Amino acid sequence: MKNKNNLIFITGIACLISSSASAGFDSSGALFSVTSSAGSGTLVNVPTQITPAAWSNTGSWTGTNASVTWQNDIQGWNSTTSAGFTNGNIVIRNNTTTAQDFAVTIAMLGTATGPLVAAGSVGGQYVNGSASLGSLTSTGALWSAGIDGATVNTQLNNALFFAQPFQVMSLGSFSFNNLAIGNSITDRASIRFSLRLSAGGEASFTSAFSFQAVPGPASLALICFLPIVRSRRRR
Amino acid sequence: MKVTLALFSLGVATIESQATITPPDFQFRVFESGVASGGEACNFGSVNQVSTTEWFFQGSHSNTSGTSMNWSYLVDPDPFITGTFSLTNETAFGKSYVIDFLLPISPAIAQSTVSGQMAGTLTDSNGSGSASMTSTSGGAVYTALADDVLVQSLMSNANQTVSSAFGTTSFSGGSFGQGLPPLAGPAINSTIGIRFSFTLSAGDSVSFSSIFVANPVPTPGALAMGILSLLVARRGRRRTA
Numbered sequence: 001m002k003n004k005n006n007l008i009f010i011t012g013i014a015c016l017i018s019s020s021a022s023a024g025f026d027s028s029g030a031l032f033s034v035t036s037s038a039g040s041g042t043l044v045n046v047p048t049q050i051t052p053a054a055w056s057n058t059g060s061w062t063g064t065n066a067s068v069t070w071q072n073d074i075q076g077w078n079s080t081t082s083a084g085f086t087n088g089n090i091v092i093r094n095n096t097t098t099a100q101d102f103a104v105t106i107a108m109l110g111t112a113t114g115p116l117v118a119a120g121s122v123g124g125q126y127v128n129g130s131a132s133l134g135s136l137t138s139t140g141a142l143w144s145a146g147i148d149g150a151t152v153n154t155q156l157n158n159a160l161f162f163a164q165p166f167q168v169m170s171l172g173s174f175s176f177n178n179l180a181i182g183n184s185i186t187d188r189a190s191i192r193f194s195l196r197l198s199a200g201g202e203a204s205f206t207s208a209f210s211f212q213a214v215p216g217p218a219s220l221a222l223i224c225f226l227p228i229v230r231s232r233r234r235r
Numbered sequence: 236m237k238v239t240l241a242l243f244s245l246g247v248a249t250i251e252s253q254a255t256i257t258p259p260d261f262q263f264r265v266f267e268s269g270v271a272s273g274g275e276a277c278n279f280g281s282v283n284q285v286s287t288t289e290w291f292f293q294g295s296h297s298n299t300s301g302t303s304m305n306w307s308y309l310v311d312p313d314p315f316i317t318g319t320f321s322l323t324n325e326t327a328f329g330k331s332y333v334i335d336f337l338l339p340i341s342p343a344i345a346q347s348t349v350s351g352q353m354a355g356t357l358t359d360s361n362g363s364g365s366a367s368m369t370s371t372s373g374g375a376v377y378t379a380l381a382d383d384v385l386v387q388s389l390m391s392n393a394n395q396t397v398s399s400a401f402g403t404t405s406f407s408g409g410s411f412g413q414g415l416p417p418l419a420g421p422a423i424n425s426t427i428g429i430r431f432s433f434t435l436s437a438g439d440s441v442s443f444s445s446i447f448v449a450n451p452v453p454t455p456g457a458l459a460m461g462i463l464s465l466l467v468a469r470r471g472r473r474r475t476a
Contacts, residue, residue: 048303050325056303058303060305062283067293069280069295071303075362083362085362087358089321089323091305091307091318093291093307121402123404123405124405125442127319168317168445169354170355170405170407173356173402173405204307204321205356206442208359208360210362
């Protein structure tokens with residue numbers, strides 16, 4: 001009887017692992033791009049593996065007197081925790097003499113089996129490096145998280161910040177948790193920044209988007225079943 | 236008189252353009268666990284001239300001890316430093332850092348007024364559910380330097396925390412010298428700089444946006460010249476009218 005219980009336990013754990021191991025993200029599947037009124041392109045990406053399942057990506061893009069610098073970590077779908085994330089720091093600077101629009105996308109390409117539960121956060125600063133009143137604005141969401149091209153959460157909607165010459169200001173921090181996502185990820189999970197910076201302005205953000213598997217009914221049943229088996233063994 | 240002024244202006248413009256052909260030797264220094272590293276910022280990224288006197292540096296630096304940092308700074312040897320610096324502690328334990336950004340100035344300032352400000356963001360980058368950024372030994376996180384000597388500091392006894400997985404907290408680090416009257420600073424002969432000193436928890440990242448500006452206090456001679464110029468301009472306008 002004891003051997004039979006052990007067999008059920010091991011089979012259950014194996015099922016849990018196999019259900020999440022079928023998905024994957026890795027560093028080579030990272031995509032960084034910028035479009036702006038000062039130029040567009042793909043951001044140079046220098047990946048470094050920091051753990052067996054996580055990579056650090058760094059790089060920059062320079063347009064016509066505008067630039068984007070970033071450092072971003074990506075953790076692949078981890079078979080132990082059934083989780084993945086993308087997070088990092090990004091700095092967007094406008095060195096031109098006129099206001100510029102920027103859209104920066106950080107995407108991790110891969111798949112993950114749903115249903116999932118997602119969380120995210122964003123915080124940042126704005127520096128007005130000009131001798132005039134500066135502004136940081138967005139039409140719609142400044143920050144958005146997406147799955148397979150569809151937006152699942154937005155933050156800093158219709159942002160409007162003003163700063164005096166040579167002033168630094170905190171943009172505050174915003175987050176969400178326990179966002180249920182019914183579908184699987186079949187292509188990508190991404191973060192997008194969309195904003196307008198006045199001349200000489202610099203916006204910097206730290207943000208994260210993470211997701212985790214929701215145990216399926218079979219897994220839940222197994223988890224409930226384990227204490228019963230254990231109590232029976234103790235008896 | 237007009238010819239003399241024109242020649243004088245041309246001379247000033249020539250000197251200014253000669254002084255800004257090469258980018259300033261903007262340096263960064265990293266001290267962590269008693270080990271120093273760093274160098275000229277332009278060797279770890281790029282530098283672009285933005286205006287006659289302003290230069291934009293962006294770059295990144297990763298070392299073998301698990302520190303990854305990047306920066307984006309606009310500097311003017313006249314002088315000011317403004318921009319953002321981010322650092323991620325990729326190791327499995329908390330670490331203390333001292334990071335300096337130093338800019339040679341030109342010309343030297345006999346008597347200065349100074350101003351500065353900072354704000355930042357702390358993030359639980361590894362999803363552990365917590366992150367912390369504290370002052371090292373109760374000191375200041377931001378220190379404005381002139382000739383490598385403290386001028387003003389901000390965020391003493393800082394203790395910023397995040398208590399949710401992948402969470403973020405933003406903080407305003409305060410300012411100095413931004414009101415009236417201007418805040419008197421020291422004589423500055425060679426460099427201005429910003430020092431960040433903090434302890435960061437394992438696997439987490441912090442980002443600081445900051446500024447440090449030093450302005451020369453006009454000497455009596457310069458003030459007299461300024462007043463004289465105004466009078467001459469006024470007289471010229473009257474004659475035209």
